[in-house]
Every structure is written in structure tokens, then in C-alpha cells.
Amino acid sequence: MKVGEQQQQQVAGTGNGVQRCAVVVVIDPGHGDSHDESTTIDPGAVGGGLNESDIVLDISKLLKGKLAAKTDLIESVHLTREGNVDNPSQPKLLWRQQVAVAKKCDVFLSIHMNSFEKASANGKEVFYNHKSSNKAESAKFASALYTEYKLPIAWRQPPIKTSGLSVLATYKWKSTKLGIYRDSTIFQSVKAAALFELGFISNDADRKAVIDNKDNIAGWLCEGICSYVSANRAALCGP
Numbered sequence: 454m455k456v457g458e459q460q461q462q463q464v465a466g467t468g469n470g471v472q473r474c475a476v477v478v479v480i481d482p483g484h485g486d487s488h489d490e491s492t493t494i495d496p497g498a499v500g501g502g503l504n505e506s507d508i509v510l511d512i513s514k515l516l517k518g519k520l521a522a523k524t525d526l527i528e529s530v531h532l533t534r535e536g537n538v539d540n541p542s543q544p545k546l547l548w549r550q551q552v553a554v555a556k557k558c559d560v561f562l563s564i565h566m567n568s569f570e571k572a573s574a575n576g577k578e579v580f581y582n583h584k585s586s587n588k589a590e591s592a593k594f595a596s597a598l599y600t601e602y603k604l605p606i607a608w609r610q611p612p613i614k615t616s617g618l619s620v621l622a623t624y625k626w627k628s629t630k631l632g633i634y635r636d637s638t639i640f641q642s643v644k645a646a647a648l649f650e651l652g653f654i655s656n657d658a659d660r661k662a663v664i665d666n667k668d669n670i671a672g673w674l675c676e677g678i679c680s681y682v683s684a685n686r687a688a689l690c691g692p
């Protein structure tokens with residue numbers, strides 16, 4: 454059964470006690486934006502003539518298609534960007550959170566590729582923000598992603614890391630470049646959030662593995678999201 458407008462309206466406050474149990478997912482392809490600190494589009498890391506921003510966008514679009522087919526679990530899936538975003542109305546990173554909140558996001562996944570000056574650096578890893586109010590659910594979400602992601606490259610150690618990553622934050626944070634505080638408290642409405650580093654774009658083997666497995670990667674991330682959602686319906690369907 455599709456969860457339609459009627460149920461959404463009930464959640465919005467008609468007060469008959471029906472809970473929204475189908476989940477809204479927002480996928481955030483990293484970079485690909487200009488912002489208040491720079492007027493040029495940020496390509497993210499660059500390796501082998503390829504931009505991180507383009508690779509993660511391709512995979513995010515594939516992932517959106519796979520999640521949209523999971524109608525038993527997922528009500529809707531959205532991307533924070535469908536291409537490059539020039540001059541978003543909100544500051545860097547915060548605009549991504551604003552999109553998620555506007556879509557009534559339950560589960561948020563930001564997708565990136567790593568880079569390092571030494572080409573030997575390699576591996577895959579997943580982060581969640583241990584300072585955020587949704588840290589307990591985010592830890593479970595990160596664990597589910599870790600379990601399902603089968604790309605045949607090494608895991609970095611530890612594979613699941615905690616960080617104060619701003620795009621996952623649910624608190625006020627300070628821009629190191631501008632020296633001003635930004636308010637991410639609206640993001641508290643997001644129940645679980647993680648950031649996946651698919652592999653190192655600066656490492657030839659990692660980059661090839663990612664490029665050769667875009668559809669598989671989307672499939673593994675889809676399985677991770679669905680596995681988390683189906684195992685944690687109580688937390689996701691709460692008031």
C-alpha cells in the first residue's frame with residue numbers, strides 16, 4: 454500500500470493517532486556547489502581526471518532509483534542536488550540540511566570519496582556525528598551501511614568513525630573560514646544521518662573499483678538503508 458497524502462495530513466496534526474511509518478530518505482551527493490566562501494563550483498577531490506562531485510552524483514541518482522522501488526519501506530527519496538548548484542540560498546553545508554528538513558527527511562546519507570596527497574592511501578569508511586542528538590540511531594545506521602557495503606577494497610581502521618562533521622550536525626557550529634556560527638538545530642528532526650566515503654579517488658585501485666561498480670555501490674547502499682529501516686521501525690515510526 455502506498456502511503457499517500459491522507460496519512461501525511463494525519464501526521465501533520467489531524468490528531469487521530471495514525472503514525473507515519475513509511476520513511477523519507479534524502480541522499481546528499483557531496484560537493485558540486487558554489488557557496489558563500491567561493492563563487493566557483495566545488496568539484497570535491499579530483500583524481501584520474503575525474504571529479505568526486507560527478508562520481509557521487511551518478512551513484513546518488515542510481516541509489517535514488519533503487520530506493521524508489523522499495524515502496525514497502527520507503528515513502529519517498531530525494532537528492533539534495535540533481536546537478537551542480539550555483540549560489541544556494543543558504544551557506545555551505547547548511548543548505549543541504551535545509552533541503553533535507555524541507556523534505557521531512559527521516560534518514561540522511563551524504564556520499565563522498567576520499568583523497569590524500571600520498572596515492573597509496575586507500576580504503577572505505579563510514580562516519581556519523583557522535584555529538585548529534587540523533588547519534589544513537591545514526592550509529593545503528595552507519596553499522597547497517599558498513600555491513601552491506603561490499604566493494605572489494607580495504608576498510609580503513611576503524612571502518613566506522615565518529616566525527617563532528619558539520620553536514621550531519623544537529624547543533625550550532627562555527628565556520629572555520631568565516632568565523633561565524635551556523636544553526637543546524639533544525640536538523641534534529643532527522644532521525645539518522647551518516648556520511649559514506651566510498652574509497653579514495655586519489656588511489657588508482659580504489660578509483661577504478663568505484664568507477665567499475667557504480668550500480669553495485671548504489672545497490673549496497675540501498676541494502677544498508679533498507680536493512681536499517683526495517684530493523685528500526687519503532688524508532689522511525691515514533692511520534
Ligand SMILES: [Zn+2]
Nearest residue numbers: 483497565566
Ligand atoms: Zn567529499
